[in-house]
Amino acid sequence: MxxxxxxxxxxxxxxxxxxxxPAAAQQDGGDAGSLTSGKLAPLYGKPVYSPYADRQFPTRPFFGDTHLHTAYSMDAGAAGARLSPADAYRFASGEQITSSTGQPVKLSRPLDFLVVADHSDNMGFFPKLLAGDPAMLADPTGRKWYNLIKSGKGMEAALDIINTFSAGQFPPKLLSMPGTRSYASAWQTTIKAAEDANDPGTFTAFIGYEWTSNTGGNNLHRNVIYRDGGDLARQVEPMVTLKPYGSDDPRALWKWLEAYEAKTGGDVLAIAHNGNLSNGRMFPWVESFTGKPIDAAYAEGRARWEPLYEATQTKGDGETHPFLSPNDEFADFESWDKGNLNLTEAKTDAMLEFEYVRSALKNGLKFAPELGTNPYKFGLIGSTDAHTGLPAVAEENFFGKVSSMEPNPDRTKRPFMQHGDLKIMEWEVGAAGYAAVWATENTRAAIFDAMERRETYATTGSRMVxxxxxxxxxxxxxxxxxxxxxxxxxxxxxxxxxxxxxxxxxxxxxxxxxxxxxxxxxxxxxxxxxxxxxxxxxxxxxxxxxxxxxxxxxxxxxxxxxxxxxxxxxxxxxxxxxxxxxxxxxxxxxxxxxxxxxxxxxxxxxxxxxxxxxxxxxxxxxxxxxxxxxxxxxxxxxxxxxxxxxxx
Known part of the structure; x- marks a missing residue:
């Protein structure tokens, strides 16, 4: 053809x-009504000249990032991030700022929207540690991390912090979790930054956080995004993974989302990402938490609360893999396929089917008749997952995954992550990506509603239409x-x-x-x-x-x-x-x-x-x-x- x-x-x-x-279902052979020039317009009752009059639908995509971390995330802060949520919103809306490593930085064009999605677990821990909080320094582990950071070994501290937390060995005295004063303060700061930056019609600042399920180093992370303002978001503190404060099971997150909406009357959704680092657990047929096949309740919960999936970002592209799509010459793109998130478990071919977008969409067709619901009927977006406070992922303006990777002459030579024989180099980190959303206007409500109806697409950093x-x-x-x-x-x-x-x-x-x-x-x-x-x-x-x-x-x-x-x-x-x-x-x-x-x-x-x-x-x-x-x-x-x- x-x-x-x-x-x-x-x-x-x-x-x-x-x-x-934004149609939910096709109207086969439907009348164009006022959508086409020459048809009767409801306000005038006669043909109108302007083909654009009375349109009620999207006329452009809005580009943004639903996944950005600042110094309020414990790993980002330990790795060198010093920018706050307020700084991140300023930068995304077009302002030139100074990065955590002292470099001037600005986007080529402002983004249309941003979600600062700092990790909900231990939110606000790092600013206290960096400030040398006496109670934290009195703990030997806290003192060790503080000394590493102050001696320029922030990435080493960051990995140790993550692994210690994932292993459930985080010193209780260092925790900043829901119900504590430090946690409440951090959450209020996050909300205030979004409220202050939100400018309906010009720039949308969403309230959000990342729920970071990482049992055994296997990535099951979700970003939670609020349609709501601070009046509702502050009524319930975020969901965390650490027990007994929360849970690392996605079903528990869905229950939290449901409880939040029931209490506040608000509207929230969750976006999963980096199935390529889940070692076969992101799109399961058999749940890792129960050891049993997913059931109707799982399918219904996932379909209800997770309308989107983050298909591309700095930690590898997630569309497909050459093992899964051997006849697709473009399948091997920015692949991260060596192991799980912390490289403690090597990747096997058998895991790949349950990690990538295309195979998940195919399996969704297979599971739907058996479960009554397609659990993997999701739309696609991209985002950055930058831990710098800077959603700067244009190839010529890439400020790295973490602040220690901000522009410097050594970042193409160093390992980004290593465990035993498994290693990912910093040059393998991708400059990606963005979420494109077809919304009627640049507001929280319009963009969120477009996300819920999946009228979205992912880009690897370009702003193509x-x-x-x-x-x-x-x-x-x-x-x-x-x-x-x-x-x-x-x-x-x-x-x-x-x-x-x-x-x-x-x-x-x-x-x-x-x-x-x-x-x-x-x-x-x-x-x-x-x-x-x-x-x-x-x-x-x-x-x-x-x-x-x-x-x-x-x-x-x-x-x-x-x-x-x-x-x-x-x-x-x-x-x-x-x-x-x-x-x-x-x-x-x-x-x-x-x-x-x-x-x-x-x-x-x-x-x-x-x-x-x-x-x-x-x-x-x-x-x-x-x-x-x-x-x-x-x-x-x-x-x-x-x-x-x-x-x-």
């Missing part, structure tokens, strides 16, 4: 396509319209939605478009990833190239694979040119292998042309010679939330 490709249209069609109404609709009667002309969003909404559902049953004998079609980041790289291709369940209960996947640059001369080979786009990267100069690729791609694609009896999902992956990785920028800036193992180029990408099809 020759894809429909737009060239040099300045993004007008894509921004129009961006205006997709991506739109995705599924329906039953899209036609190629819909990709030529100057207002394609009208077709997208009136005859389909957006990313995160469900296809209604279609007409007999018809396959679903998809209207998909992407626009490059205005200060970033051109686009290589748009792909639609399909997963499905066959009649024997086996799952399958396939990746379709549906639109690509240079389509007149660049065609799939005999193996069905599209030739690489090429590269203009000058590694030594840490630059590239947009002389290849396209600024905009848009097409309509119909599934050629659709079987109405098979449950399926579809999501979009958009790839940019190659660009210099942050390591290349470091090499140029510091005059470094990098080893051959160090990756110096990258193809940034985006992943949309899926659209699901269920027979009947």
């Amino acid at each position: 020759i894809p429909t490709v737009r060239r040099a249209l300045a993004g007008s069609a894509i921004l129009a396509l961006a205006a997709a109404f 991506v739109r995705f609709f599924g329906g039953w009667d899209f036609v190629p002309a819909d990709a030529e319209s100057r207002l394609p969003a009208d077709a997208g909404y009136t005859r389909g559902v957006p990313m995160g939605g469900d296809l209604a049953p279609g007409p007999e004998g018809r396959a679903p079609s998809f209207l998909v478009a992407a626009l490059r980041d205005p200060i970033g790289a051109n686009l290589d291709r748009i792909q639609i990833v399909k997963g499905w369940l066959d009649s024997t209960g086996e799952t399958h996947e396939t990746v379709h190239d549906v639109a690509w640059s240079d389509a007149d001369s660049r065609q799939p080979g005999a193996d069905g694979k599209l030739p690489p786009v090429g590269s203009t990267v000058d590694v030594a100069a840490a630059t590239w040119t947009n002389t290849i690729g396209e600024p905009e791609l848009i097409t309509v694609w119909t599934d050629p292998d659709f079987d109405p009896a098979q449950p399926a999902f579809y999501y979009v992956r958009v790839l940019e042309i190659p660009t210099p990785r942050w390591t290349a920028h470091d090499a140029k800036f510091y005059g470094l010679t990098l080893g051959p193992e160090v990756r110096t180029t990258i193809q940034e990408r985006a992943y949309t939330s899926p659209i699901w099809y269920t027979p009947g």
Whole structure:
């Protein structure tokens, strides 16, 4: 198929396509109503000239980070972070600040929203330790950590703090947990920072925290995000993992979320992340806490409270893995697959199926008929998980995972983490990512509601615009319209939605478009990833190239694979040119292998042309010679939330 490709249209069609109404289910053959020029508008009772009048739907994506740590997280503080939640919000909203290592830093463009998600366990512990609280220094362990930090060995202190806490050996006198004065003070400071920074219509500062289940070093972390303001959030202190104050079982977190809403009338959700470091526990068939297969209650709880999954961040990309997707040439991207979070348990191939987005989505199709609910029916976002107070993850502006990794000439040479023979180098840390949310306005309520309906996508740091609709009667002309969003909404559902049953004998079609980041790289291709369940209960996947640059001369080979786009990267100069690729791609694609009896999902992956990785920028800036193992180029990408099809 020759894809429909737009060239040099300045993004007008894509921004129009961006205006997709948040529909929960498709209205097959529905009337466009006031969404299309020339239809009757309810306020006037007659045709109106402006095609934009009375629109009630998103017209742009908002870019943000739902996962940022400051000095109020004990590991971040020990590793050198000195920025407060208030500092983080100032930086994210566009202000230039001084980093924890004394360097001036500013974003290329402000973010639209931010969640400071400091660890709920021991929140506020580190500021007291750093200040030399006498009670903390009276404890031998507290004194040891204090001395390490003051002698410049903060990362060593951070790892020891994390491992001591995970092992349940944290000295009781050093704890700052719910019910204590120090904890209440830290939580109030976190809330106040978000309330002071929140500027509806301009910048959204969410209240939130990270619940950090890490039993045995196996990552089951969740970020908790509030739709609410401080009047509700301060009524209940956060959930922690340390017993007897809390629990490390996700079911217990879901009960906490439910209890919070019942008490306050508020609205919260949770976002899991880094399944790649869970060693097979993030998307289980058998729960690690019970040793039994997940049941209907687990499926219902997870589907209710976790509408999104963080698919990419600094600690590795989580879309898929080459072992799971051997026919996908783009599967091995920023992979962290050596072990669990603290490298105390090596990775095995058998674990991978229960760690990655694509395999979880496939297993969700398999589990749904047995459990009555699909536990893994989630949308996708990216975020940073930076422990610096700085959501700075552009390749040329990467301020590291932790403050000890802020720009310096040694960060491409040092181990980031090591346990026995397992080691992750600092150069393996990725500069990623961001959450893109299609919301009606830049407010807590609108962005949160879009998250709940999964109208979101993940990026690895780029701010490309991506739109995705599924329906039953899209036609190629819909990709030529100057207002394609009208077709997208009136005859389909957006990313995160469900296809209604279609007409007999018809396959679903998809209207998909992407626009490059205005200060970033051109686009290589748009792909639609399909997963499905066959009649024997086996799952399958396939990746379709549906639109690509240079389509007149660049065609799939005999193996069905599209030739690489090429590269203009000058590694030594840490630059590239947009002389290849396209600024905009848009097409309509119909599934050629659709079987109405098979449950399926579809999501979009958009790839940019190659660009210099942050390591290349470091090499140029510091005059470094990098080893051959160090990756110096990258193809940034985006992943949309899926659209699901269920027979009947």
